[in-house]
Amino acid sequence: MGSPSMSVSDSKVMATDRAAVNTVDRSLPAQLRLQAARAASAVIDGGRSSNDAFDAVLSAQSLSGRDQAMVKEIALGVIRWYWTLAEIVQRLLQTKLRNKDRDIFFLLMTGVYQLKFMHIPAHAAVDSTVQACESAGKPWAKRLVNGVLRNYVRRAADIESQLDSDAALSAHPDWIRARLVAAWPSAWKQIIDANNARPPMCLRVNLGRISRDEYLARLCKAGIVAANDPQVATGLIVERPVAVDALPGFSKGLVSVQDTAAQLVVPALDLRPGQRVLDACAAPGGKTAHIVESQPALAEVVAVDVDSDRVGRLRATLARLRLDAHCIAADASRPDTWWDGVYFDRVLIDAPCSGTGVIRRHPDIKHNRRPEDVEALCEVQARLLDGVWPLLAPGGKLMYVTCSVFPEENQHQISAFMQRHPDAVVAPLPMQAGVDCGVGRQTLPGIDAMDGFFFSMLKRGDNRAAQVK
Ligand SMILES: C[S@@+](CC[C@H](N)C(=O)[O-])C[C@H]1O[C@@H](n2cnc3c(N)ncnc32)[C@H](O)[C@@H]1O
Incomplete structure (x- = not known):
């Protein structure tokens, strides 16, 4: 409320400002979920590469590096775990969504991904995903998304114990899983688990320009924790992946990103x-x-x-x-x-x-x-x-x-x-x-x-x- 000395119009402006602040506070997290759902859909239904999908959704927005990382984390999570998430969502939905509401299905998968795999408080994950329905122009879906995600929070273990298809259990399409089983009968499970894990960030130091120890010290000074890769003389493994621009001397060619x-x-x-x-x-x-x-x-x-x-x-x-x-x-x-x-x-x-x-x-x-x-x-x-x-x-x-x-x-x-x-x-x-x-x-x-x-x-x-x- 405005102070007693305030005019009616002042207090209206204040109220509008407060509403705007609230809208901004809640709309950015919702936007990130919506963009993540769109990027995942462009890959899974649209056949695009994830790089192309990210270029398309992120170029339309001016998001901070941190927000872009959030969009990518959620979208890649849905892309990685699609077969599992889709079956969980389908089991939670009481009716099948219409084809034209496939965007809501993707939002539901982003919601389940956040709840299952990310350290986001459940109320924040649910609320931002519910608000994303508004950003998608489908406010009618808010109740549905809220209900489905809250139901998942309550019954996650029960729902997940019902998953029974190979695709849902492995998060791989049947043909890739079958070929892995045939080629690597004693290792395929480990391969599948590794395929579903977030990869480490590995660096190759340009030893013509700087020694590995000196570069490790540069990383340490920049607050990036890393360790020597015991398998290769050029390699370092970064504990928590960072954007390449954050790597000291990246643009000057001191280092490249390359797996061991x-x-x-x-x-x-x-x-x-x-x-x-x-x-x-x-x-x-x-x-x-x-x-x-x-x-x-x-x-x-x-x-x-x-x-x-x-x-x-x-x-x-x-x-x-x-x-x-x-x-x-x-x-x-x-x-x-x-x-x-x-x-x-x-x-x-x-x-x-x-x-x-x-x-x-x-x-x-x-x-x-x-x-x-x-x-x-x-x-x-x-x-x-x-x-x-x-x-x-x-x-x-x-x-x-x-x-x-x-x-x-x-x-x-x-x-x-x-x-x-x-x-x-x-x-x-x-x-x-x-x-x-x-x-x-x-x-x-x-x-x-x-x-x-x-x-x-x-x-x-x-x-x-x-x-x-
Ligand atoms: C696995 S990637 C190479 C990665 C690269 N050696 C590196 O370390 O950055 C395979 C490459 O082969 C190229 N390629 C496919 N067919 C080719 C051909 N007939 N002649 C030359 N390059 C070809 C593709 O365009 C692609 O860039």
């Missing part, structure tokens, strides 16, 4: 001064940059990628790190279109793949990949291997890498390649991590505390003389 498994690739290449190196599937440049950082005296690094937009990202990565490589936008499997005829001492094929080893980092893979994609990717991988193999100098080494855990993209792919190329010999890999697959090694999420990667090193067994076209 990805950091195992370049040391295995055994790079020597004067060598010519081909990175055949290079964008966005994580491994190209690592190659140049780790052996600055190479004769040349040629970095090829078929996607010209991604070649732009590759160039940006190199520019940020102040590194140089010869970047080419071309189909690496068609060397007649781009190769200058000079053999390479080392070739890296970091092949396009199903990405089933990095689901914890990209949960949209669970939604956007289809079984038929795997077959198509296997064909591309075989074409790349066959197309690039003749470019290897005598005694040279070709490393084939994927971030897949499916054998058909990995050991089966390499075994088939060796049938077609009797001059290929499997060379040892200087790493302990992962499982020995005969023609390579496989790290598995949940078993090595790193992403799921496959590595194979092949050497030419013939005496062909190096030549220049």
Whole structure:
């Protein structure tokens, strides 16, 4: 109420201000829930990548870094746990929602995700999600959402004990789960659990610019807790992930974000001064940059990628790190279109793949990949291997890498390649991590505390003389 000396209109203004403050206080959390629900829906129903979905929903708002992080946390949570959350919500709803109210279904999933997985007080999670119905232009749904979420708070254990489908229990689509069970009969449960966990933030220190200990001290000074990664000499693991801009010297190229498994690739290449190196599937440049950082005296690094937009990202990565490589936008499997005829001492094929080893980092893979994609990717991988193999100098080494855990993209792919190329010999890999697959090694999420990667090193067994076209 206004003070006695206030005019009627003053007190009305005050009341309006108070209402505005209340609206702002409650509408921002509601907006964040609505944007999270929209981003999740764009991935799950719209088939978009999570990066595209976040670009679309976040570019329309001016949110602080903290609020953007909240939108991403909730949206990625719904994307990651969709099959579980959808079944919980369906069991709580007494009637099936109409298709045109699918946005309310997504809001309900954001509500259950907050209650089940986030440390948000129940009343705040419920209230902000209920208010989000208003922001969505569907005030009629407030009562429904309130009732469903309060019912979940009361009966969570009971509802969850009723979940019985494989999809709801594993939060994976049936086809991925079935392939994991078939490929990894004793490890699939750990892989599934790791796929559903939030991934660690791993850094690769640019040792040409700063030592790992010095960079760790810089992080500590910036209030970021991290520790040395025992598996790689370049690696640090950050305790609580931060935005890359918060990393000291990120824009100046002191550090990159890269999983431990990805950091195992370049040391295995055994790079020597004067060598010519081909990175055949290079964008966005994580491994190209690592190659140049780790052996600055190479004769040349040629970095090829078929996607010209991604070649732009590759160039940006190199520019940020102040590194140089010869970047080419071309189909690496068609060397007649781009190769200058000079053999390479080392070739890296970091092949396009199903990405089933990095689901914890990209949960949209669970939604956007289809079984038929795997077959198509296997064909591309075989074409790349066959197309690039003749470019290897005598005694040279070709490393084939994927971030897949499916054998058909990995050991089966390499075994088939060796049938077609009797001059290929499997060379040892200087790493302990992962499982020995005969023609390579496989790290598995949940078993090595790193992403799921496959590595194979092949050497030419013939005496062909190096030549220049
Ligand atoms: C796994 S990603 C590479 C990641 C990269 N090596 C890194 O560390 O940042 C696979 C890449 O292969 C590229 N690619 C797919 N088919 C290709 C082809 N035929 N020739 C060259 N690049 C190809 C894709 O555009 C994609 O950028």
